[in-house]
Amino acid sequence: MKELFKDIFEYHHHFNQKLVALFIENKNSLSERTIPLFSHNINAHQIWNSRILGKTPLGVHQLHNLETCKTLDDSNLEDTLLIISEFDFGKRIKYKNSSGGEFENSVQEILFHISNHSTHHKGQLISDLRQNGIAPMITDYIYYKI
Numbered sequence: 001m002k003e004l005f006k007d008i009f010e011y012h013h014h015f016n017q018k019l020v021a022l023f024i025e026n027k028n029s030l031s032e033r034t035i036p037l038f039s040h041n042i043n044a045h046q047i048w049n050s051r052i053l054g055k056t057p058l059g060v061h062q063l064h065n066l067e068t069c070k071t072l073d074d075s076n077l078e079d080t081l082l083i084i085s086e087f088d089f090g091k092r093i094k095y096k097n098s099s100g101g102e103f104e105n106s107v108q109e110i111l112f113h114i115s116n117h118s119t120h121h122k123g124q125l126i127s128d129l130r131q132n133g134i135a136p137m138i139t140d141y142i143y144y145k146i
Contacts, residue, residue, distance in 0.1 A: 005084050005111050008141075012118045013077040015139045016042070019125060020070045022137065027066075031128045039064045041121040042072045048114045049079040051095040052087065052107060060098050080114070083107065 023030060023038065043058045050057040064072065089108035096102050105113075122139055129136040 001089065001108070002084050005108075005115075006081060008115050009077060009080045009084070009111075011141055011144045012115065012122075013073060014144060015122065015137075016073045016118075017070065018137055019122075019139075020066050020073070022129070022134070024066050026129075026132075026134045029132050029134055031132050034125060034128050035066065035069075036061070036063055037121060037125060037128070038066075038069055041118055041125075042069050042076065044117055045076045045080070045114050046072060048110050049076060049083065052083050052093055052110060053079060055079075080111070083111070 019038065023034060040061055042064065043060055043062050047057040047060060049055070058072075087107045089106060089111075091107050092104050093107060093110060094102065094104045126136045126139060
């Protein structure tokens with residue numbers, strides 16, 4: 001199971017890095033929501049990692065420039081790979097959400113949520129690119145594995 005999660009997060013990182021490059025290349029044609037949405041996606045990943053690792057989280061809607069997003073994405077992968085290798089997937093993590101609600105989930109549930117959240121927003125970003133006349137790359141997992 002750990003190898004599968006490692007592969008999934010390496011896949012997300014691979015395409016996040018490609019998306020950053022595409023965003024930089026087409027900076028003047030991006031929609032107004034592209035960079036805030038991408039920043040949010042990066043922030044959410046960091047926030048969940050921080051909940052597991054006991055680190056200080058970013059703001060959920062904190063805005064970053066694209067170079068910072070790229071660097072944060074590298075850090076997210078590094079932290080997630082550490083979590084995958086060092087934590088028991090059944091370990092329960094208690095946390096408060098951005099609204100102050102208290103919850104508890106397993107490391108495995110959190111990792112699955114991070115991946116699912118990233119996929120959801122990646123689809124929105126691809127849609128934004130198409131709507132602005134920018135041809136996106138295919139980001140399907142199966143193409144990553146070819």
